[in-house]
Amino acid sequence: MTNTETTPDVRTGKEILRIAVRRNRSAMAGGTLLMGSYQAAETAVPILLGAIVEFALRGGQLSSLGLALLGLGLVMATVSYSWRFGMRILQKANTTEAHRWRVAVADRGLQPVARDVELKSGEVLTVATEDADQTADIIEVVPLLIASLVSITIAGVVLAVISVPLGVTVFAGTAAILTVLSFMSRRIGASTQVQQAKVARAGAKVSDLIAGLRPLHGFGGSYQAFQAYRRVSDEARKQSVVVARVNGVYAGTALALNSLLAAAVTLWAGWLTFDGQISIGQLVTAVGLAQFLIEPLKLFSEMPKYVMIARASADRMALVLAAPPRMTPGVEEPGPDGGLEVEAVRHGSLRGVSFSVQPGELVAVAAYQPQAAADLAAVLSVDVPPATYSGVVRVGERELARLTVDSVRKHLLVNPAHHEVFAGTLRDNVDPSGTSTLVDEAVNAAMLTDVVALHAEGLDYAVRDRGANLSGGQRQRLSLARALAADPEILVLHDPTTAVDAVTELLIARNVASLRRGRTTVVITSSPALLDVADRVVVLDGGLVTSQGTHRELLGRDAEYQLAVAR
Known part of the structure; x- marks a missing residue:
């Protein structure tokens, strides 16, 4: 049909x-x-x-x-x-x-x-x-x-x-x-x-x-x-x-x-x-x-x-x-470089945010205000139509508003903080399309192996509606594994480790950095472990980018950053 x-x-x-x-x-x-x-x-x-x-x-x-x-x-x-x-x-x-x-x-x-x-x-x-x-x-x-x-x-x-x-x-x-x-x-x-x-x-x-x-x-x-x-x-x-x-x-x-x-x-x-x-x-x-x-x-x-x-x-x-369109998708395709650029974006609590992510770079965005993190994730996921905010988001040097829906889905994936889980099996949730070649690697990277090992069915373990038979941390790791298994050219993770313990968080951070090496990745987070493995940290305060550098450089020179992210 x-x-x-x-x-x-x-x-x-x-x-x-x-x-x-x-x-x-x-x-x-x-x-x-x-x-x-x-x-x-x-x-x-x-x-x-x-x-x-x-x-x-x-x-x-x-x-x-x-x-x-x-x-x-x-x-x-x-x-x-x-x-x-x-x-x-x-x-x-x-x-x-x-x-x-x-x-x-x-x-x-x-x-x-x-x-x-x-x-x-x-x-x-x-x-x-x-x-x-x-x-x-x-x-x-x-x-x-x-x-x-x-x-x-x-x-x-x-x-x-x-x-x-x-x-x-x-x-x-x-x-x-x-x-x-x-x-x-x-x-x-x-x-x-x-x-x-x-x-x-x-x-x-x-x-x-x-x-x-x-x-x-x-x-x-x-x-x-x-x-x-x-x-x-x-x-x-x-x-x-x-x-x-x-x-x-x-x-x-x-x-x-x-x-x-x-x-x-x-x-x-x-x-x-x-x-x-x-x-x-x-x-x-x-x-x-x-x-x-x-x-x-x-x-x-x-x-x-x-x-x-x-x-x-x-x-x-x-x-x-017959609902009126929120936006009219474009007809262009992203360029081959796979980079991401945010230029002077104003939306909600964002007051002219500008930063860029080079192809293959892992960048962490440390937003001091949770609403700013949510607004940035909404803009990048196209949950907010480009026509409703000022500024430009570019994917592969092409404006997001000019790209086709299929090309946006293919090149850019934003994994939300609310980590949706569906009825089915663990495997269905990790690889809904059944086409991923990174299922095992994604499960290991997200530290979901303990959930798989806990049940005789392994990845075929049945998950109830909305993940009712999983804990909050297990649902979050399952959602992260799904995002990693999709292996998009640009992956944006919004608070992927807030429901796990510090040791698991550290292991996940290292695994994500290793699995995504050579692929463009943005992590919106305040987790020290994720900030530390990032190639660069972009600090977002008051709706503006106030500082950039490695996690350790920012810890050494920025007392406010140290206070905001140190646990």
Whole structure:
């Protein structure tokens, strides 16, 4: 599946529905034909029964009766097989289309420099699952709507042949029912959209709670966090009750109106028979069609509701897929030297930071203020679009803003301080792409060997969601191993050893320097061990570069530096 298929350029929910219908038109046409055949065959059953009764009452031949029964058997076979294969086609298309939109939302959410979505990760997850499924339901809704219309039309025409008022009653009653229900379906769509938003917010809240469970336990905030989630969840529950109530009223109204129409046709046909205007066989046909009409009328009357739900879900997907771009990636590639240059960058607490890293050099940035370190890491990782700050960042002598997304990912990797860990195995976390040739070296350099040796499975040891079965230090070392295994031309590490002991930190510092020898590396840190192995230390104070030199040179001449980094 190509990227253009998974991330179509859409702006509204209507466009999403049109795209879904357009690329499934063949499946929908086949499904409509088969489901129309199913409804037509079902409509033919009461017609044939009425003809058989009429034939028997008039004393027809037994052979002719046998042919009529054979025809009824063929009609029933058509009912069975057309339904089976029609629904198979439609459900396969529905499932495939839902998958496409799930991938589209996930693909857009994974674009770090391309889109800015005003939704939390938990909400995006809901959009990529529930909303994608409900949007794809339009693939089934339209064919079923047409098929139901076919059966209602056939029934109305046959009844009109028996008696014109009966046919007029069916068509007029259907129009009246749909008029009433169309107004009600709008309320359902609006209520469903609110419900989906509140459920998504509840999902986002519980996602945040799970991510912060350890610190919440640490300062005793678990109960307050639970109460906050309970309030959000209760809002979602109340809205779900509103939607269920509206749906219940809608379904009850539809059933009552459909039953009323069927009863009116049945009573009218009975009166016409009593008055001698139609025969007994025609009465059987009319009564059978009246009873049969309840099901297609029910299906037909429910379609506006499903259309509105699909539209509401498509509108929510459009929030992600049509979000305005944070920045427009460039078209250039970095130069071959692999150096990094930061020139007069002003962002957040940074007040004109300038320094350069030569190809193959290991440079440590000692930021006295943690916020300055975080702001610098955000700029280098392109988490902050270049257009929103002044100054220039160059990779391989090319401005970062002019580089393609793929080239930035290939040449520059910023390993964040929050060290994300994913469900899977240790190996999956160290080498997610399965292509690294430095897995063992990265594991050794990050001092992750004790974690591997602790379990019989080794690197195949299963890691729980968010690394719940690992300690903070183990998660940090696992994240560091992943960054080292990626072996980018330029690697930026932000506080990679804050959760390990001093001895392990010293070993990691030496290992990183050895493994990254000849590769450009920047370490944003206050760790003496990492500062000591760096070729050069850049001191960042008050948002400016105030000093540069080796760690030992700075210790000898700069009392403020000595006070800031000495432990």
